[in-house]
Every structure is written in structure tokens, then in C-alpha cells.
Amino acid sequence: MEKSLVLERYPKYRMDIGIEVHVQLNTKSKIFCSCSNALTDQQNQHICQICAGYPGVLPVLNQQVVEFAIMAGLGTNCTVSEISEFDRKHYFYPDLPKNYQITQNYFPICKNGYVMIRLEDGTEKKIRINRIHIEEDAGKNMHSDLTGESYVDLNRTGTPLLEIVSEPDIENAEEAKAYLKALRLIMQYLGVSDCNMEEGSFRADTNLSVRLRTNQTLGTRCELKNINSFKFISDAIEYEAERHIQAIESGERIRQETRLWDSKNRKSISMRSKEDLADYRYCTDPDLALIRVTSEKLQQVKHGMPELAYDKYHRYIRVWGLSAYEADVVTSDIAFTKYFESAMAIYPKKSVLNWFLRDVLGYVNDTKIELAACLVTPEKLAQIVKMLDENLINNTAAKEVFEIVAKTGQNPEHVVQDKGLKQIGSVEELEKIVKNVLSEHASVVAEYKSGKQNAFGFLVGTCMKATGGKGNPKIIQEILKKHL
Ligand SMILES: [Zn+2]
Structure with missing residues (x-):
């Protein structure tokens, strides 16, 4: 301005x-x-x-x-x-x-x-x-x-x-x-x-x-x-x-x-x-x-004083590593601060912040509801982000769980079970799938070896499809590189 x-x-x-x-x-x-x-x-x-x-x-x-x-x-x-x-x-x-x-x-x-x-x-x-x-x-x-x-x-x-x-x-x-x-x-x-x-x-x-x-x-x-x-x-x-x-x-x-x-x-x-x-x-x-x-x-009154926005802003930057912009958004509304701090109290990782700013505030804005009425409570957000960080679900699945919880208020872990969203994390399982894909697409492998870069992307996508979207793309890439 x-x-x-x-x-x-x-x-x-x-x-x-x-x-x-x-x-x-x-x-x-x-x-x-x-x-x-x-x-x-x-x-x-x-x-x-x-x-x-x-x-x-x-x-x-x-x-x-x-x-x-x-x-x-x-x-x-x-x-x-x-x-x-x-x-x-x-x-x-x-x-x-x-x-x-x-x-x-x-x-x-x-x-x-x-x-x-x-x-x-x-x-x-x-x-x-x-x-x-x-x-x-x-x-x-x-x-x-x-x-x-x-x-x-x-x-x-x-x-x-x-x-x-x-x-x-x-x-x-x-x-x-x-x-x-x-x-x-x-x-x-x-x-x-x-x-x-x-x-x-x-x-x-x-x-x-x-x-x-x-x-x-x-x-x-x-x-x-x-x-x-x-x-x-x-x-x-x-x-x-x-x-x-x-x-x-x-x-x-x-x-x-x-x-x-x-x-x-x-x-x-x-x-x-x-x-x-x-x-x-x-x-x-x-x-x-x-x-x-x-x-x-x-x-007596001094002892009962809560931490104010100005101090929180500086603490978030100093202690939690937020950028000035992020700290400004989180402290701009007391409802935001309460939500963010509750989620951080359960799962104190910076990934919580990204999900809060992008997904929670995005959802609240789009649906024009109060943050307090959002069915993805701080506890549930912390659960989703933790499952993602621990590779139990992948990013696509995390987004799907978020959407479902936002609409129904269900427990995120139950959603993962009911929808079968658990990621295939074991290397052995993924290795089997990768080997299959490679033998079925020998011509693409040849293209890749002759220097065609986007052949690699095709192979990753095909492997992901073979896992029903439940594979960890990072691990799949690593295994692919090993076998190519
Ligand atoms: Zn009166």
C-alpha cells in the first residue's frame, strides 16, 4: 500500500x-x-x-x-x-x-x-x-x-x-x-x-x-x-x-x-x-x-497478562523460524494464533504451519466459515501432518484425508484405514512393482538410456499408478534410479 x-x-x-x-x-x-x-x-x-x-x-x-x-x-x-x-x-x-x-x-x-x-x-x-x-x-x-x-x-x-x-x-x-x-x-x-x-x-x-x-x-x-x-x-x-x-x-x-x-x-x-x-x-x-x-x-494483574501479538510475532520468528510474513498472518487474528499454537503443542513441526496457512485458512476462506467452526481441528490437523511426515500417507492422500475430515469431522486415522490410503512404504514391495514396470516398458527404458529425460517421469507415473497411488514417489524414484 x-x-x-x-x-x-x-x-x-x-x-x-x-x-x-x-x-x-x-x-x-x-x-x-x-x-x-x-x-x-x-x-x-x-x-x-x-x-x-x-x-x-x-x-x-x-x-x-x-x-x-x-x-x-x-x-x-x-x-x-x-x-x-x-x-x-x-x-x-x-x-x-x-x-x-x-x-x-x-x-x-x-x-x-x-x-x-x-x-x-x-x-x-x-x-x-x-x-x-x-x-x-x-x-x-x-x-x-x-x-x-x-x-x-x-x-x-x-x-x-x-x-x-x-x-x-x-x-x-x-x-x-x-x-x-x-x-x-x-x-x-x-x-x-x-x-x-x-x-x-x-x-x-x-x-x-x-x-x-x-x-x-x-x-x-x-x-x-x-x-x-x-x-x-x-x-x-x-x-x-x-x-x-x-x-x-x-x-x-x-x-x-x-x-x-x-x-x-x-x-x-x-x-x-x-x-x-x-x-x-x-x-x-x-x-x-x-x-x-x-x-x-x-x-497480580501483571502475572495474569497473556502474551500479546507483538511478542508472539517476534517469538515465532526467533524460536519457531517463521518468516516475517508468516508470523504476521498467524498473529493477525487471535483465532489464528490459538489454532496454530494448539496444533504446535501436539506436533511441534514447521510443516504444521504450511498446512495451516495453505489448507486450513484456504478452506476457511473458500467456504466462508469461522475458523472455530472448521471441522479440521488443531488436533486433527496435527494428526494428518504427522502421518504425512512419517510417510504413513503420501501428499495426495493427505490432501484427500484433509478434504474428508473438513466435510465430515471424522478421525483422520480412521479415514486413512477406511479409504485404504496407507502408503506402500516397504522397499521390498515397491521394488517388486518397479521391476515389473521396467520389464513391461523395455522400449521406454531404452529411450531413457538414450538420453530422453521425460521417459523417467513416465516410469515414475506408471509405478505410482501400479501402487494405486499409495506408493511413496520419493522411494520409487530412488529404486528406479538404482535399476536403470
Ligand atoms: Zn442499570
């Missing part, structure tokens, strides 16, 4: 991009009450007096949210604050019945971290994280075009979010994409969120500005709100770069504003000016206690 076509055309300029990501945490209950945090099609089912904003109720903090925030902080190399606290951010909107959102404005739970990103050319770059804070989500307003009526669904009100704010270290669309992918993988590996962009559990707001490379101060920034795909974020960044540069070139002033991406017409539209920004009247929430993370607690 190109780094930035726009910046290639205008090499005098550079972009500074910072990204704010909202991650929806997959806790069982909401952040300050015991209402369910599960998705449902039924509106206003998961609500109570606390999340519906009744006066006089008291919020109680969900401990799991704090634990997830600490994990997210450790996973992004942040300093976890010993003390953090909640603030009220005041604004009026129908999907927020309390008229304020509980967030962490002044003392966030995590600060000063970084995420390593990997670019297409294999280089790595550090993107600094300014802060991670905990907050509650608002509900959803729904508008009917038909009747002109509006409805409010409060199921999402009071569900827990982490907001992860990067420094403006990102310089182009490729880096933005790499950052979001790296961050999403961290959250998925930690198990704190399913990070589904389409369903909105991983939402990115992109802050972008353009300046002359010689300029020390950042340009005026615009915010692109809630774009729900990597592709659209790249498109929007490229579009905005061009828009900013053209404005600067023609002497126009860039307005600080929030913009929306119109993916159909591939352009951004002004949503609201930041200059008439509301004053949120932040104040400490008096109903909630300070969050204190003791060093014991921090150690």
Missing part, C-alpha cells in the same frame, strides 16, 4: 495525526449498576434507576472495569496511576438522562504509554499513548424518517468504555491503519473487548492537521468522527490531507471543526465547529470513591 499519494504530490507538507479510540468492554454488567451489558434487540430491557438517571441513586463501580483498564494500560506500556478519579462531564442529550457523563478528565487511570506498529516495509515505529481513561457510554437515539418521531434506547447507557488517546505521532494513512490494527489486536488478545468495528465496540475518532515540514508548530486540526472501517479511515485521511493542503496553498484559513466521512461520495462534511464548543463544566463526581491501584493489585 502507498504511504500517502497526496503527500507524495506535495512533499513540502507533513501530516500529524492523533487517534482517540473508544473500546467497549465486554464485562457481564454495566459500569455502575448490575444491569446486563449483553447486546439485545429488545429496546430498554437492560435498564434500572441508576443507568436511567433517576435522582438520588448511587453508582457502584464494577471492579472488572478497573481490572480491564489496568490490563489495557499494561498492554500499551502505560504507567498505571496509583490514584485516579471520576469526573462529571455535563451536557444535555436525550440518550443521556443524567445530563452528565461519568468520565475521567483530570486523573485518568493510565498515562504515558506506547504501541509498536509494523509497516508494510517491515520497519517498526513507536506511537505514544497520552492516556487511557474509563468512562460510561450513552444510549442511542433513533429517528424515524417515516413518522418524524424520535426514540431513545437506553440499553447502552452506562456500559463501560475505555478511551485510548494517542499522541499525534501518526504521519499518514498507512500508519493510522497499522496503529488501529495493533491496538485492536492488543485489546482482543487481552480479552477485554471483541473490538467489532461494524458493531461499534471499537470506534476511532481521528484528529488530523497539516503543516509545512519546516514549520515547528502543528497546524489547525480537524476531527473525523466515528469511522467504522480501516478502509474508510485511510480514504478520509487522504481526502483531508488534500483539502488542508489546498486550503493552505490558496491562503484560506482552516477552521477547527468536527467532520463526518461520507463513504458513498468519498468526501468529508463539516458537522460542527469546535469554536462554539460546549463548556462541559467538569467536576469531580462526589458519588464515587477514588480508584486506588495498589502495587499488589498491579502485580
Whole structure:
């Protein structure tokens, strides 16, 4: 992928991009009450007096949210604050019945971290994280075009979010994409969120500005709100770069504003000016206690941290000898990693990798199923590859066994027995067959001896046919050479 076509055309300029990501945490209950945090099609089912904003109720903090925030902080190399606290951010909107959102404005739970990103050319770059804070989500307003009526669904009100704010270290669309992918993988590996962009559990707001490379101060920034795909974020960044540069070139002033991406017409539209920004009247929430993370607690969470994609990537290359490309594919999805590691735990040979990348992922792609639904489980794949490596079956038979197991879920060893796919491995048996073939095709042997190279291929093929496809082609070749 190109780094930035726009910046290639205008090499005098550079972009500074910072990204704010909202991650929806997959806790069982909401952040300050015991209402369910599960998705449902039924509106206003998961609500109570606390999340519906009744006066006089008291919020109680969900401990799991704090634990997830600490994990997210450790996973992004942040300093976890010993003390953090909640603030009220005041604004009026129908999907927020309390008229304020509980967030962490002044003392966030995590600060000063970084995420390593990997670019297409294999280089790595550090993107600094300014802060991670905990907050509650608002509900959803729904508008009917038909009747002109509006409805409010409060199921999402009071569900827990982490907001992860990067420094403006990102310089182009490729880096933005790499950052979001790296961050999403961290959250998925930690198990704190399913990070589904389409369903909105991983939402990115992109802050972008353009300046002359010689300029020390950042340009005026615009915010692109809630774009729900990597592709659209790249498109929007490229579009905005061009828009900013053209404005600067023609002497126009860039307005600080929030913009929306119109993916159909591939352009951004002004949503609201930041200059008439509301004053949120932040104040400490008096109903909630300070969050204190003791060093014991921090150690305890640290010990329970899983290995993350970045570390797995380097371990696979260093310890298991994967190429950068192979390690990248295997770690690009936590389901891939789990599958691969389970198969390697049973049969730790690199041949497992080739079968996983080519056959398992190929099959899953072709049939459009989830990897978890693939009937060739890691155990069964390991069995097939082991039988192949031990010369019990040949490559053609292994492919056939794979196909059958993928369709039926049968045990690979039983398939080999039922279908009579066991390879004829004994040299004596094969020698007999080879001798027969040679005496039956004396003219071909003569051709081979007079220097016709493809005569050899014919003889190998004929011997394979004589074994009913169950011979080991390598051994057959060796025996042929011996007798020719
Ligand atoms: Zn509730």
C-alpha cells in the first residue's frame, strides 16, 4: 500500500495525526449498576434507576472495569496511576438522562504509554499513548424518517468504555491503519473487548492537521468522527490531507471543526465547529470513591497478562523460524494464533504451519466459515501432518484425508484405514512393482538410456499408478534410479 499519494504530490507538507479510540468492554454488567451489558434487540430491557438517571441513586463501580483498564494500560506500556478519579462531564442529550457523563478528565487511570506498529516495509515505529481513561457510554437515539418521531434506547447507557488517546505521532494513512490494527489486536488478545468495528465496540475518532515540514508548530486540526472501517479511515485521511493542503496553498484559513466521512461520495462534511464548543463544566463526581491501584493489585494483574501479538510475532520468528510474513498472518487474528499454537503443542513441526496457512485458512476462506467452526481441528490437523511426515500417507492422500475430515469431522486415522490410503512404504514391495514396470516398458527404458529425460517421469507415473497411488514417489524414484 502507498504511504500517502497526496503527500507524495506535495512533499513540502507533513501530516500529524492523533487517534482517540473508544473500546467497549465486554464485562457481564454495566459500569455502575448490575444491569446486563449483553447486546439485545429488545429496546430498554437492560435498564434500572441508576443507568436511567433517576435522582438520588448511587453508582457502584464494577471492579472488572478497573481490572480491564489496568490490563489495557499494561498492554500499551502505560504507567498505571496509583490514584485516579471520576469526573462529571455535563451536557444535555436525550440518550443521556443524567445530563452528565461519568468520565475521567483530570486523573485518568493510565498515562504515558506506547504501541509498536509494523509497516508494510517491515520497519517498526513507536506511537505514544497520552492516556487511557474509563468512562460510561450513552444510549442511542433513533429517528424515524417515516413518522418524524424520535426514540431513545437506553440499553447502552452506562456500559463501560475505555478511551485510548494517542499522541499525534501518526504521519499518514498507512500508519493510522497499522496503529488501529495493533491496538485492536492488543485489546482482543487481552480479552477485554471483541473490538467489532461494524458493531461499534471499537470506534476511532481521528484528529488530523497539516503543516509545512519546516514549520515547528502543528497546524489547525480537524476531527473525523466515528469511522467504522480501516478502509474508510485511510480514504478520509487522504481526502483531508488534500483539502488542508489546498486550503493552505490558496491562503484560506482552516477552521477547527468536527467532520463526518461520507463513504458513498468519498468526501468529508463539516458537522460542527469546535469554536462554539460546549463548556462541559467538569467536576469531580462526589458519588464515587477514588480508584486506588495498589502495587499488589498491579502485580497480580501483571502475572495474569497473556502474551500479546507483538511478542508472539517476534517469538515465532526467533524460536519457531517463521518468516516475517508468516508470523504476521498467524498473529493477525487471535483465532489464528490459538489454532496454530494448539496444533504446535501436539506436533511441534514447521510443516504444521504450511498446512495451516495453505489448507486450513484456504478452506476457511473458500467456504466462508469461522475458523472455530472448521471441522479440521488443531488436533486433527496435527494428526494428518504427522502421518504425512512419517510417510504413513503420501501428499495426495493427505490432501484427500484433509478434504474428508473438513466435510465430515471424522478421525483422520480412521479415514486413512477406511479409504485404504496407507502408503506402500516397504522397499521390498515397491521394488517388486518397479521391476515389473521396467520389464513391461523395455522400449521406454531404452529411450531413457538414450538420453530422453521425460521417459523417467513416465516410469515414475506408471509405478505410482501400479501402487494405486499409495506408493511413496520419493522411494520409487530412488529404486528406479538404482535399476536403470
Ligand atoms: Zn442499570
